[in-house]
Amino acid sequence: MSxxxxxxxxxxxxxxxxxxxxxxxxxxxxxxxxxxAQVVQILDSQLGEYTTVDxxxxxxxxxxxxxxxxxxxxxxLYVGGExxxxxxxxxxxxxxxxxxxxxxxx
Amino acid sequence: xxxxxxxxIESKLRERLDAAHVEVADESHLHAGHAGAREGGGxxxxxxxxxxxxxxxxxxxxxxxxxxxxxxxxxHIHALAMTTLTPAQWKEQGGG
Numbered sequence: 078m079s080x081x082x083x084x085x086x087x088x089x090x091x092x093x094x095x096x097x098x099x100x101x102x103x104x105x106x107x108x109x110x111x112x113x114a115q116v117v118q119i120l121d122s123q124l125g126e127y128t129t130v131d132x133x134x135x136x137x138x139x140x141x142x143x144x145x146x147x148x149x150x151x152x153x154l155y156v157g158g159e160x161x162x163x164x165x166x167x168x169x170x171x172x173x174x175x176x177x178x179x180x181x182x183x
Numbered sequence: 184x185x186x187x188x189x190x191x192i193e194s195k196l197r198e199r200l201d202a203a204h205v206e207v208a209d210e211s212h213l214h215a216g217h218a219g220a221r222e223g224g225g226x227x228x229x230x231x232x233x234x235x236x237x238x239x240x241x242x243x244x245x246x247x248x249x250x251x252x253x254x255x256x257x258x259h260i261h262a263l264a265m266t267t268l269t270p271a272q273w274k275e276q277g278g279g
Binding site for chain 1: 241245249253264
């Protein structure tokens with residue numbers, strides 16, 4: 078499966094629009110999946126503001142982000158344009174005390 | 184059916200990642216009624232020990248696991264919570 082150029086550009090421009098961007102299911106206020114909820118909870122404990130993209134509202138991004146990141150599941154976190162990981166990785170980083178460094182909030 | 188699927192995932196991980204140790208648990212029952220569960224894919228939790236993870240960061244290690252399960256993702260696996268360890272890390276945690 079290949080990622081259409083316009084979808085790739087849309088994803089890239091969202092990632093470029095903020096330092097911390099979370100692709101998730103549902104909204105920050107109302108996550109629609111336990112894994113997305115867990116990541117929001119962790120980020121909320123570290124950060125006041127960040128961008129979330131609800132992939133359930135946008136089938137192109139929902140499919141496209143998997144190919145864009147070479148990562149088959151959602152949520153996905155980007156910081157400073159770089160793919161950081163999904164729920165397990167963020168949870169591990171948080172528990173290890175590494176996440177605040179990555180987010181620049183240490 | 185679900186035990187068959189769990190065992191198949193476990194054997195693919197063991198073979199395709201040359202894993203020294205693999206444990207896969209089917210946690211689909213914890214997510215019944217969830218949107219992803221309705222699409223048919225299961226929720227799994229896995230511990231994988233392989234020297235392929237040596238020198239790799241978490242993202243690279245998990246990408247290897249997803250690649251090994253490429254033909255299962257979506258249709259059979261909705262979500263996979265995983266812990267990837269090198270044999271040395273596993274030993275440290277009391278495994279082996």
